[in-house]
Amino acid sequence: MSDILVNSRDQKFLLYEQLDVEKLFGYEKFKDYSKDVVDMMLGEAEKMAEEVLIPTYAEGDREGCRFEGGKVSVPACYQDAYRKFCEGGWLCPTKDPEIGGQGMPAAVFSACVEMMDGANFAFMMYPGLTAGAAGLVEKYGTDEQKEKYLSKMLSGEWTGTMCLTEPGAGSDVGALRTTAKRLPDGTFLISGTKCFISCGDHDLAANIIHPVLARIEGDPPGTGGISIFLVPKYRLNEDGSPGELNDVHTGNIEHKMGIKGSATCTLNFGDDGKCVGELLGKERQGMRIMFQMMNEARLEVGMQGLGHASAAYQRSLRYSKERIQSAPIWEMKNPAAKPVPIIEHPDIRRTLLWMKSYVEGLRALNYFAALALDMTHVAEKQREKDLWNGFLELLTPICKAFTSDKAMEICSYAIDIHGGYGYCSEYPVEQYMRDCKIATIYEGTNAIQALDLVGRKLGANRGANVTALFEKIGETIARAKGLPALQKEGGFLEEALGAVVELTRQFGRWGKSASFMIPVLNARPYLMILGDLVVGWLVLQAGAIAEEKLEGIYREKGAEGSRAKQRALARKDEEVAFYQGKVASAVYFTAAVLPTIQGRCRGIGLGDRTPIEMLEASF
């Protein structure tokens, strides 16, 4: 195992020991899956990530995309990688086999995608957006639209995008100005400019299908008046093949901090009044329809953060064992003392464990959300379906915003661990940080995610979703408290949970009062608090599972009650070392992070509103 991108043992722990995905295989929908099949798929995903995608990572960044003569080209090395990726069947594994997928559980796909995103996220945007756009056609398209577009998109022969943003309509999508004019044959003439469109133009595929948000002439302003249209780059001939250009022109591509292999395009629709779009779904349902793709994309952005965070940690771990610098602190007075690998220095160890526990917690958070998605498909009772759907809706903004914010911090620490070398392009960590940053911005900035959490998701279902989450956390508290080694940690989580429950109630009260601006003002810190709580819950749950396994192993090997024997065991046995590492993550995280939650909750609870009230002149 090279484990250059992920700790594959941890992925398997999470899938099989913590989330128990094998239970999914008992349902009709996933009956063709088994642990053997999944292990083999993980092996193939790792190969695809390491052998096909990693070699395109730095090269794609250096070469970037080019815009010449109105045409966009991707880094040359993407061509072969894209072909291999599509041939491997990786574009849409979670889709039904009838339409070209493999019916793969989303939780399993998460583990595959984590490796691929860590290998080259900029590349992954092309297939990712294509699968997302195809999903819209699948769900909302007419039979004729499906016939025309679906199989071509799901095979990767054509790609897809999502066209929301305009120069004057970023966070506020409702402000868009692109228009649609009815034609007698039921199609529409699209006119307007979209900007920042990822993979909006390129030379990887023969056609590009744009789902475009626009307003039909005469429809009301705001999000309620928006419709969605399928706009192919090339119109289709009678036989379904790409024909003449559909009056979609690329104005420019952006020059960016990162994800340079992903072409970010300004697209002009209908400059010559000849851009034809087909309505997707019903009129004025555009936002609702696009939200399907946006919700999926938000989870994918979470995975983007996770993939970078994991790779950054793996690289840092490797580097800290190789880089020799400084004698240990206890040899301070000894000029003849030998320098040691930096992993022996306390600050590096602490940083590594901080990164490790967050990476494991974020991994658990994102896979858990994917499992929730799977469960919404297979759960038999309505109540159970609602429960999982509630988790999914509540956790989506946290997966997106918390993961991406923490991933940036993790990438930043990875550079710190590499010292000056980390800042230079010889090591990949500086690119991780540049590529990762976009995750906090697109798909709705993290501030917008926080507003979604506080304004919509907390109160949804009359607060039942968040209450169910708190109950789940309570189960882990009880489990940890039952284990001598994690009793104290269970207590820490309980205290943190108590503080969050209280602040959440306070938000509810403020929300119904004249003080409703306080939750709005503090939405982002609240999201970060809830993220830490959820990660604390999941790392402690993992710690408890690992501790229970360790107890069995110690009993069997006669190492009960002897720290020395347990450590000796871990030196010989990788499994023991791994489980001890899981317990270490739990113990460290509960001590280093969870206690800060009470302080942060208390601060917000004070109800300070200075940022709102102070005059702009005073800034």
Add this chain to the structure above:
Amino acid sequence: MNLIACVKQVPDTEAQIKVKADGSGIEEAGIKWVMNPYDEFGVEEALRLKEKAGGTVTVVSVGPARAMETIRTALAMGAEKGVHITDLDNADAFATASALAAAIKEIPFDLVFCGQRAIDDDSAQVGSILAELLGVPQVTIVTKLEVADNKIKAVKPIEGAQLLIEASMPCVVTAQKGLNEPRYASLPGIMKAKKKPVDVKKAADYGISADFKANVAKMMPPPSRPPGKIIQGDDPAVKAAELVKLLREEAKVI
């Protein structure tokens, strides 16, 4: 065409190999197992021939229960069926080749592929013994292959030249790096592989005993290298003299 590809499961090239304390073999815990890379070339070549000329590809493996993963990988790449001979742990090249030969004789075959060697024991004998036991020609270390009119034309690199060798079929070919670029097992391939038939056999089914001609008496880690020595000093002539002295007296190489 009836094509056979022999495959062996070996530790990943990146795996950290630890020899067991008692010298009986390697520590298997934590090892990632893969298809022997040279066998992958054989499987790929068989698949390409099948795709061009039609036929079936059968994979045959001698190895413990876990070797089934490697058979499934070949099936996921596109092979039709497999034979797995499970109870010949630590078999030597002769016993392995005997088991393979026995299994292959039960299937009609035109062309048999082996890797030119396995990266774990590096013995490079199985393909040749197999050809002898099957009584067919062999061409080893092949980097290019053409099949026509019941004959093969194979290119084999040797020191400073390449040989073009013709052989009649059926025959055995051992594959070398460069023969092709093996494909990845695709997801649809993996799903289909589950349903493809694999015959699980015991050596006794073929009348082969575990009485090997060669046994590994002991496995030892390679001797650790003594640390290098840096000759200090400013004067190159003095340093050179010191080096000569050390080479003569300590290293005893001159």
